[in-house]
Amino acid sequence: MKFDTPATTNPIDQLKVIGKPTDRIDGPVKTTGSARYAYERNAEAPDAAYGYVVGAGIAKGRIASMDLSAARAAPGVLAVVTARNAGKLGKGDFNTAKLLGGPEIDHYHQAVALVVANTFEQARAAAQLVRIDYTRSPGRFDLSAEMAAAQLPKPNPFSGEPETKAGDFAGAYAAAPVQLDATYTTPDESHAMMEPHASIAAWKGEKLTIWTSNQMIAWGVGDVAKTLGIPKANVRLVSPFIGGGFGGKLFVRTDAVLAALGARAVRRPVKVALQRPLMMNNTTHRPATIQRIRIGATREGKITAIAHEGWSGDLPGGQAETAVNQTRLLYAGANRLTTTRLAVLDLPEGNAMRAPGEAPGMMALEIAMDEMAEKLGLDPVEFRVRNDTQVDPEKPERPYSQRRLIECLRTGAERFEWSRRNARPGQQRDGRWLVGMGVAAAFRNNLLTKSAARVRLDNRGMVTVETDMTDIGTGSYTIIAQTAAETMGVPLQRVLVRLGDSAFPVSAGSGGQWGANNSTSGVYAACMKLREAVASKLGIASGDAEFSDGMVRAGERTVPLAEAAGANGLVAEDGIEYGDLDKKYQQSTFGAHFVEVGVDAATGEIRVRRMLAVCAAGRILNPKSARSQVIGAMTMGVGGALMEELSLDKRHGFFVNHDLAGYEVPVHADIPHQDVIFLDETDPISSPMKAKGVGELGMCGVAAAVANAVYNATGIRVRNYPITLDKLLDRLPPVA
Numbered sequence: 001m002k003f004d005t006p007a008t009t010n011p012i013d014q015l016k017v018i019g020k021p022t023d024r025i026d027g028p029v030k031t032t033g034s035a036r037y038a039y040e041r042n043a044e045a046p047d048a049a050y051g052y053v054v055g056a057g058i059a060k061g062r063i064a065s066m067d068l069s070a071a072r073a074a075p076g077v078l079a080v081v082t083a084r085n086a087g088k089l090g091k092g093d094f095n096t097a098k099l100l101g102g103p104e105i106d107h108y109h110q111a112v113a114l115v116v117a118n119t120f121e122q123a124r125a126a127a128q129l130v131r132i133d134y135t136r137s138p139g140r141f142d143l144s145a146e147m148a149a150a151q152l153p154k155p156n157p158f159s160g161e162p163e164t165k166a167g168d169f170a171g172a173y174a175a176a177p178v179q180l181d182a183t184y185t186t187p188d189e190s191h192a193m194m195e196p197h198a199s200i201a202a203w204k205g206e207k208l209t210i211w212t213s214n215q216m217i218a219w220g221v222g223d224v225a226k227t228l229g230i231p232k233a234n235v236r237l238v239s240p241f242i243g244g245g246f247g248g249k250l251f252v253r254t255d256a257v258l259a260a261l262g263a264r265a266v267r268r269p270v271k272v273a274l275q276r277p278l279m280m281n282n283t284t285h286r287p288a289t290i291q292r293i294r295i296g297a298t299r300e301g302k303i304t305a306i307a308h309e310g311w312s313g314d315l316p317g318g319q320a321e322t323a324v325n326q327t328r329l330l331y332a333g334a335n336r337l338t339t340t341r342l343a344v345l346d347l348p349e350g351n352a353m354r355a356p357g358e359a360p361g362m363m364a365l366e367i368a369m370d371e372m373a374e375k376l377g378l379d380p381v382e383f384r385v386r387n388d389t390q391v392d393p394e395k396p397e398r399p400y401s402q403r404r405l406i407e408c409l410r411t412g413a414e415r416f417e418w419s420r421r422n423a424r425p426g427q428q429r430d431g432r433w434l435v436g437m438g439v440a441a442a443f444r445n446n447l448l449t450k451s452a453a454r455v456r457l458d459n460r461g462m463v464t465v466e467t468d469m470t471d472i473g474t475g476s477y478t479i480i481a482q483t484a485a486e487t488m489g490v491p492l493q494r495v496l497v498r499l500g501d502s503a504f505p506v507s508a509g510s511g512g513q514w515g516a517n518n519s520t521s522g523v524y525a526a527c528m529k530l531r532e533a534v535a536s537k538l539g540i541a542s543g544d545a546e547f548s549d550g551m552v553r554a555g556e557r558t559v560p561l562a563e564a565a566g567a568n569g570l571v572a573e574d575g576i577e578y579g580d581l582d583k584k585y586q587q588s589t590f591g592a593h594f595v596e597v598g599v600d601a602a603t604g605e606i607r608v609r610r611m612l613a614v615c616a617a618g619r620i621l622n623p624k625s626a627r628s629q630v631i632g633a634m635t636m637g638v639g640g641a642l643m644e645e646l647s648l649d650k651r652h653g654f655f656v657n658h659d660l661a662g663y664e665v666p667v668h669a670d671i672p673h674q675d676v677i678f679l680d681e682t683d684p685i686s687s688p689m690k691a692k693g694v695g696e697l698g699m700c701g702v703a704a705a706v707a708n709a710v711y712n713a714t715g716i717r718v719r720n721y722p723i724t725l726d727k728l729l730d731r732l733p734p735v736a
Helices: 027-031 069-073 120-127 144-149 169-175 217-228 254-266 276-281 358-376 380-386 405-415 476-488 515-538 561-565 623-642 702-714
Strands: 049-055 061-067 077-082 111-117 131-136 163-166 178-186 198-204 207-212 235-238 270-273 289-297 303-314 335-344 395-399 433-445 451-457 463-466 495-498 546-548 551-554 557-560 570-576 588-600 606-616 674-678
Touching: 049 120, 049 254, 049 276, 061 111, 069 077, 069 120, 077 120, 077 254, 111 120, 111 254, 144 335, 169 289, 169 303, 169 335, 178 358, 198 254, 207 217, 207 254, 217 235, 217 254, 254 270, 289 358, 303 358, 358 380, 358 433, 358 623, 358 702, 380 405, 380 433, 405 433, 405 588, 405 606, 405 674, 433 606, 433 702, 451 476, 451 515, 451 561, 463 476, 463 515, 476 495, 476 515, 515 551, 515 561, 515 570, 551 561, 557 561, 588 702, 606 623, 606 702, 623 674, 623 702
Parallel strands: 049 270, 207 235, 303 335, 463 495, 606 674
Antiparallel strands: 049 111, 061 131, 077 111, 163 335, 178 289, 198 207, 198 270, 289 303, 433 588, 451 463, 451 570, 546 551, 551 557, 588 606
16 A cells, blocks of 8 residues: 555645644633543533542552441542452453452552542542551562563564564674673653543443543543443543643553442442552553663674663563664664563553653663764764665565655754764863763654544535544644645634544544554545545536535536535545555654753753754644644653653652652753754655654654763763763762
């Protein structure tokens, strides 16, 4: 399948609406506070009771006894739900841990009870009266201590094979005149989105509706049904507005399931929001990694051998952080080895967080590339350029659909004035500040996922799009409206977009930076089917019809769309599927990150001074919202480099800094002006939109660029993230 269509048959190529910097159409309702998020759906559930979740006080063991008498007798309490009275519960396809624990405890803050009361305050007060005695069991909490027992994980559709080999790595590495062998670590990290996990659940007979904050509606429906043991047809999920997710809301969590159980117990709607500590320890997080990278190269800078081994941990039956996967694709080299190993840890579930795999993997790989460049006496940009490839290095018969990494690096180097960088570390000063520059490549795969939509045309000439696609702050509403407006030939103001409801056709959902390209392609397919319906009703061939300015034109005939719709309007539903396209071509997005930092010569304080991202990600559907996505991702990358870390108590198995006071993220004062360049690119092999994803590409490589800049400024190489003051202080050069 290839989507190389001329402008006459692909209306997207007209670029009247698509590709224009367009304000968010959901902006007014969000800035005025009239957008209702999951916990605010009071109109649909005016008599809702409140649930408060009680989390386990141990990380591993068993509930010996649970005294609920005081809680049940507290004012306003309607019910207390536990594993003993909840009925038989299954486990969804996307849950590693049980969402309601007991008597066995799998991890700290696993939900063990829900107290339901008339008011939130009553539920919270009563929850403090639940008395639980535990029998503790020894737990496994330290990844480094469990490395030897780690195993190759089972592959899944997102991870690929746990181990890949090409050529003779060991022989080529041993023979290489220039070698690097280094180990890097990345910490556990929290999604730390603003909106908590929150849900309101209501039953009507056997039918369940959950208003929730969820990125993947169809996945959520399946998991709720499987957990509660009810048909999927009886579950409706509604999630039109989401206050951030970063992957933490890809899957249904405790709030949704316990709200449903609570609502069934008290026979009225129940609303549940997880308090911040439970968000950190009860829901998912990005797991810590240990990564060993070995590179062998000729003295001229050609990689002859490259190996990347990664270790991470998760609960029994969990999955690994695939930090080695980008190394399979990014740089040339005939002799290769990548291995992912998974240790069993009794910690809260590790799972997807923005750019899972590539984000922590690039944090290591792109430092290693800089270290190797220094060994070779090569400029870091030049070293990357010399090892570019236009085919999958492990499968040379499979070309890239588009790959413009060199152009990203060259364009960024020129714009950032990279030539001013002093290759000798610690040489540039600005008063008390040691100044340095760093670079890293950016890489994230372009995943193709089927997606569908329903489009309605009414007798006013309004086009309404319905799809279960979600908007997690990324701009889905706007690019979907742009797609429909372009395809149907109407102004943006004549398009109404309805998202986030399982009653609508199943879309790609929001995750893995696949949402924009795939969901708009599904909308495009539905609009093209609607165009056929309009043409058929008018008795003309669809290929002869031109849709523009709210009119349909064919030959000498011009008909307003409103008139063509007729009194009852027209409806069309369709979707996009890709066949074996991703097997014929390797589809990825590329970029380059450039960072300048200042490091206080006396205190080790690090300040980011300048940032630039250059992205090659297919057609940019809305440059304004795409830029916002990239600068947000760059900001998150700075957090990963300098501050973000869930501090693990290895004795008791929990994350200590489980709130936004102790878990530090970048704020406005930490971030300078950020510059973003999008290469003028279309990828006709990607989709009819000729677009790709960009929201996670903007993060991949940022932390390494910061780390490389810190090294250039100070001469101190830090391989253990985050790069905090204590890792610099005793190694700083003397103050002049």
